Amino acid sequence: MKLTGAQMVCEGLVKEGVGVIFGILGGALLPLYDTLPQYPQLRHILVRHEQGAAHAADGYARATGKVGVCFATSGPGATNLVTGIANAHLDSVPVLAITGQVARPFIGKDAFQEVDITGITLPITKHNYLVMDAAEIPKVVKEAIYLARTGRPGPVLIDLPRDVQIEQAEFHYPAKVDLPSYKPTLRGHPAQVKKAAKLINEAQAPVIIAGRGVIISGGYSELKELAETAQIPVITTLLGISCFPESHALSYGMLGMHGMAYANMAVDAADLIIAIGMRFDDRATAKVSAFAPHAHIIHIDIDPAEIGKNVRVDVPIVGDAAAVLKELNKLVNPAKHIDWVRQLDDWRKEHPLTIIRDTEQLLPQYVVRQIYEATKGEAIIVTGVGQHQMWAAQHYWYDRPNTFISSGGLGTMGFGLPASIGAKVGCPDETVWCIDGDGSFQMTIQELATIVQEKVAVKIAVLHNNYLGMVRQWQEMFYGKRYVATPLSSPDFVKIAQAYGFPALRVEHKKEVIPAIQKAMEEPGPFLIDFNIEPEENVYPMVPPGAALSEVLEGPKKQAKAAKDSAKLPVSNL
Amino acid sequence: MTKHTIVALVADKPGVLNHMASLFRRRGFNIESIAVGHSEVPHRSRMTIVVDGANTMVEQVRKQLDKVVDVVKVFDITGDAMIARELALIKVTATSTTRSEIIEIVDIFRANIVDVASDSVTIEVTGDENKINSLLKLLRGFGIKEIAKTGRIAMARGAARASPVEKKATKAKGKKTS
Ligand SMILES: Cc1ncc(C[n+]2csc(CCOP(=O)(O)OP(=O)(O)O)c2C)c(N)n1
Ligand SMILES: [Mg+2]
16 A cells, blocks of 8 residues: 555554644645644644644653654754753653654755754754655654653654655555664663662661652552562652652652752661662762762663763662562562661651741742642642742652653753643643743743643643742852842733633732632633742752752751852852 | 774664764764774674773763664773774875885885875885884885875674674673673
């Protein structure tokens, strides 16, 4: 059977179980879009900016575990995807981006809307393809989806010249992927697993640090079994949040720059770190030379290139987190670690994070907590990047697997709103709250039109502090309170929402918080709440840049200790 | 800093060389030489890359190279016994008085004269870097007009195997997980 290139793309997507595409068309992708009506199984969601398409595909992929797909035309459409692709790359999210390209005879001639998108995305994709022959499309689509979702997941891009979309070729869909050069190791090496079990069985003060790899592998029950069998405290990275129930007695929160003091103390004091599906990012380890100074380190990760990259590792195990944990659990002896667990509980009592100042001010932490109460901790929370992201991570308790979606590696402001669209489209029965900052929100605010046109019932809480707050906090602490370029004015978000066509409320006082959230939850469609929070509230705890995890600041009182002199500030980014 | 010789078996496709080079560039490595040609496997090229770098950094890049989907196998043979060769073409000023002296040197080095003009000769030499550098040193006095060199190509020593690379790489895979 002969099909056009465009039909073959659609056939492939349907065969691979793709149901949703986020995108914007243009000349170079018109043939593909023209074919979409022949495939009603493929729901297309028109976004307002291609960055939104990539983030929505990313949010969809994180929420569902399936590959998120986005389309963009050649040139500016393709370059607009770049931030979203980089975001998916750094957080290991399976995203398939399909871009239009100028017709083959025009490639390399600086034709209208031509960019070398495979060249541009080379370092931020797991793999990419420029398809020069329609007959290759079935194989390319099959491979691309396979590469995106297997091993360490990541974004894959297919660049399709316009004339290749029109070209006809015989359609043969391959039954299997044949990629001899790509064979991810799933099962851990038995000898390594044995060594790891020995370390675990001998440890007096072990700690698990679990990352997004646990979520990707679906290894929730395996992780729980390990923790419970040997009574090992579980700490997560930012992206590991919700891989282990936070109300569990063995859950000790998140580590890192804005992690819980007791989590950072535990890592500092531990004699064994069991790192699972995490990559020792500098935001998590703080000063790497002082990381877990007394501990042996077991590192379980599917990507061999992560082993030994940032910290010394005693027992590396390359493999899928769930598969390795399953094997490991067979060898781990029941244990109690009574003293160690008690020590952590004492630290938790002495250094509580969860107490929110009792004040009439409208505190962001309080808002997050009330969203938690109203949703009974059952919602999927999607965030922007900044202080609000940290408050959302700290003050909502994530008990259900995979309910926290946030941009970790790239720290992309503007991720929240489009990613929440993706999450809600992927999980229509879930309550999805986007907790955004006034700055982040305005980076992709145009996607409000998408939620209206596509009837996506996301609830939006803007923690509106009139600042690029996280940067202002650094200026306050390390740059002598010189608030250069951080004060931020915004339009009236309530009127904005209404202008886009859905209801919204402004909250200025603490007492309005609960009724407003209630109102948002009762509304069947989208709803926005503009929370006018305390403008200069800071995120604590904080490990100042360049300091060790043990040097955590728990509040403004101890701030004097922090490096006041910006010149002494180590190399670190916001 | 050590000079590393990295050998890779890669898919014979556009973009692969670019991808490999960019992984070095990103970390500020200067590639000293790179040589690519067909291998014994159809549609696969073998690449020899020479870089200067700290061992841990090079190992990190090697692992990153290994992740590139179009890279079949890659290993660092620096510590292994290996055969390494380069080819150089050297155009030297030669007058009737100096020509015989040049020919003598060329013979000692088992190099070849591949072109003769009224005022120059062109010499072809293969060997390891030391040999080529020694020859260049001796020829410098005559006046070198032009040099073209290939990068290093290299292979681990050992009995010929059906596919030495595959064998070597399985070993490397085992190492990775252990
Ligand atoms: C695209 C992008 N630009 C700049 C930054 C640097 N940055 C990090 S946090 C932040 C402020 C975020 O402001 P807002 O969204 O209002 O959140 P808040 O910190 O006030 O809660 C900025 C500018 C970034 N992370 N991403
Ligand atoms: Mg703000």
